[in-house]
């Protein structure tokens with residue numbers, strides 16, 4: 001199928017997909033096999049061993065490449081395994097410039113795993129892209145961007161950072177987990193690598209842990225495929241199937257996430273007991289104009305701080321929520337509430353965390369696709 005010419009809402013369903021060769025199954029079967037019969041040594045049908053390739057994973061990888069407007073997709077056992085593969089492109093002595101407000105697990109991987117192999121990470125506020133240039137030197141090999149950032153919803157100008165990266169021959173990778181390709185397609189904005197925790201919106205149903213990379217360039221794809229196979233952090237066929245199924249409804253889920261996100265952001269902002277609300281759709285959000293130009297809408301992720309910025313008040317709110325579940329993760333159909341300081345961002349030292357606004361009273365919401373009135377009623381009873 002010539003899915004390349006299709007629009008996004010069709011690519012989610014058809015992009016890179018073909019009826020299965022064996023019986024024409026419309027949904028790729030879950031090829032639950034580790035190995036494949038060979039007629040003669042090397043005489044196989046494209047698959048030898050499932051760490052190297054598996055047909056269900058291939059179907060997912062083709063779908064990922066299609067929805068991100070890339071040429072090559074790679075699926076991993078988790079988002080962090082995907083990030084791990086990107087950093088393994090580097091060598092001791094290389095330097096990385098990363099946004100300073102990012103998922104705590106990414107920070108932990110950079111600081112606590114890769115720094116000891118001689119890779120240096122600079123954590124920099126990137127809301128002003130010009131600031132990044134100060135950190136670029138001959139050893140800089142990669143710029144790592146998350147936008148919107150987790151959990152402060154800062155917006156980074158991908159086009160400007162891509163421009164800088166090209167000028168200095170540095171790779172640009174964008175963690176597109178929060179936005180998803182429904183809202184923003186970083187490869188089209190000049191990024192070299194798009195990364196996803198497909199655990200989140202791509203899977204969409206809180207039932208799987210998977211990671212993804214998408215690139216346009218063949219040489220870069222070959223290096224990453226080599227690392228994927230050599231390090232072996234792949235996802236299984238069942239997990240590949242679940243993400244593939246999730247992607248088929250990504251566009252309609254995201255539309256509702258955005259509608260509900262807007263309603264809840266506005267509700268929280270007008271609430272007398274709430275002090276700060278972080279959501280890129282507000283006109284006075286710093287870099288709102290960039291969000292407006294690089295994103296189609298503003299998503300369903302919102303962070304907020306109750307008046308007084310009291311840790312106990314924040315905990316009382318998350319404990320009282322009934323429809324929002326207090327849980328790690330985000331991006332599923334059901335609404336979740338999180339307390340970044342003790343949950344998703346606990347691995348970042350307090351002083352580091354607070355510098356970027358992740359205070360102890362910050363609450364993060366992943367607004368699901370339930371009825372917005374029920375969600376608002378739940379917040380109303382919890383905030384009081």
Ligand SMILES: Cc1ncc(COP(=O)(O)O)c(C=O)c1O
Pocket residue numbers: 078079080081103105106146150175177178196197198199209210211329344
């Ligand atoms: C923005 C972001 N990037 C990466 C990850 C890591 O993904 P995973 O949990 O699938 O390893 C997460 C997980 O929460 C995330 O929120």
